[in-house]
Amino acid sequence: MADRPEDPRTGDHQELMSLLGAWALSACAPEDTERVEAHLNDCGRCAEEALRLRDAALLLQPQGSLDLDPKLRARVLDGCLARRPATQPVPAWAAPLDSEAARLDALLNDITEDEWRTPVELRWFDDHEGWLGRTTTVSGVLDHLLAVDGLLARAVGLPDVLPDAGDDPVARTEARWAGARREADAWRSWREQTQALVRAAAGTGGRTGERTVPRAAFGDPARLPGTGPELPLSDAYLDRAFACWVHADDIARAVEYPYDPPLGPQLRQLVDLAARRLPQSIARRRRAGLAVSQPRLTTAGTPGRTLHLEVEGPGGGHFYIPLDSPVATVSRTAAREAVARLALDDVVFCQLVAGRITPDEAASGGEGDLLVIRDVLCAAAALSRL
Incomplete structure (x- = not known):
């Protein structure tokens, strides 16, 4: 005689239902994945919910189209976390870097091989020299982000991709640009470093301004607020989120893709x-x-x-x-x-x-x-x- 489906009112059903969001994102532990999938064979209601969540999760993958609602990722993740809170949530001050890196990653996935070599102009203002600029490529922009983000990585105890390039952001960028690499190498290295930075923030936790790092570690004292020897770690993360958004927009303009600003908060x-x-x-x-x-x-x-x-x-x-x-x-x-x-x-x-x-x-x-x-x-x- 076949086993009867478990009663949806049981605690086991409720627990497995709470895992569906994580299962849809392939974020379950192997043993939980086996339990969920066994449960889906017997519970039609959970199977329908799982199918809906899996379809939504597919839209979050880098293969997704840029025409998606920019709020979709936040809505789906919020729904999953409401069912099962994260063990180490990303603090609010690191959430902008997490979001902007994910959006840039989606943009990079959508561009063609030829577009990787599209000229991208970087501009800035100097009080004495006026408006300045440098023209690089899409992969060159990623190399620039990777080089400057490396200062933050080093400050939180992560490996520095340019250990011998010093603290000056411009010198680090020039050192990275001087090397010959494939476009995919810049993309992979930038993605891995950014993901490590977000994980480090989740492991650190705390409120905005609660934790500090030496200002001297970032080379350019005018890049971040304040003048003291220490600066809030949260400001360093927000600075890199700002740079990620600005340079993603530079790339999007160069390859003529639509790109929205960050979410309001x-x-x-x-x-x-x-x-x-x-x-x-x-x-x-x-x-x-x-x-x-x-x-x-x-x-x-x-x-x-x-x-x-x-x-x-x-x-x-x-x-x-x-x-x-x-x-x-x-x-x-x-x-x-x-x-x-x-x-x-x-x-x-x-x-x-x-x-x-x-x-x-x-x-x-x-x-x-x-x-x-x-x-x-x-x-x-x-x-x-x-």
């Missing part, structure tokens, strides 16, 4: 990182004699004049930027008495910070001291790097 983290970098950039330009607005002496620790930066869109928010003392905290009184207000779209603000558009192209709504607004726009552009 993650874009908000990248906007916040850029806004926190602004005060130091303003101060550096003023010390170099590049500011067009007049300086104002302030008491040590007070913000002096303040600009209200209003970033619009799903990644936006309100930021109050100190103009005369970069390390000061802006009080409510100083915020209410801001000498200027600047409104920018969230993506436009990030493009300006990345050096993809000029201050004139970014200029949108502004009121108050126009010279201060000009200084802030130029300081945002000066945050860009190769």
Whole structure:
């Protein structure tokens, strides 16, 4: 006599049903996979659910089309994690790097062999030399990401793919570009390093700003907010997520593929990182004699004049930027008495910070001291790097 299907009300059924999301993503342990598949032979309801989840999971594979809803990956993963929480969840500050790396990986899977050699222009702004650029290829962009991400990998205890290239991001990129490799090598090395970085973040855990790493490990002190010897590990991860998105967009434009900005909550983290970098950039330009607005002496620790930066869109928010003392905290009184207000779209603000558009192209709504607004726009552009 054949065994009767187990009662759906039993605890065993509930446990196996909770594994369906992980099974659809091929993330079950071997013994759990055998149990789930045996259960699917006897339970029609779970078999239908498993088929639906497996179809959705296939859309998450690199073979998926770029025409997919960009929110699909997040929805499916959220559904799976709701059924069975991750043992080591990716912290919120590393989620943007995880998402942007997955999106870039999908883009790379969709391009043709010839498109790997498509010229890609990288632009940035230098206070003294003006707008600069380098032309590379799709694989050259990955080599650049790999080289600079390697500094973060080394800071969290992972192997550095360029152990002898030092700490300077530009020198590391040049060293990587000097080697001859196949396109697939750059893609594989970048993917493996990024996945290792995300796993390291999951193993580290913690809240935003809780853990720190030496600032000197990243070579360029102007790349990240603050001035102290230590910087938040979360900021280092957000910086690499920002770079991943910007360079993925560079590639997409070069090969004429559509590419959306990050999801709103993650874009908000990248906007916040850029806004926190602004005060130091303003101060550096003023010390170099590049500011067009007049300086104002302030008491040590007070913000002096303040600009209200209003970033619009799903990644936006309100930021109050100190103009005369970069390390000061802006009080409510100083915020209410801001000498200027600047409104920018969230993506436009990030493009300006990345050096993809000029201050004139970014200029949108502004009121108050126009010279201060000009200084802030130029300081945002000066945050860009190769």
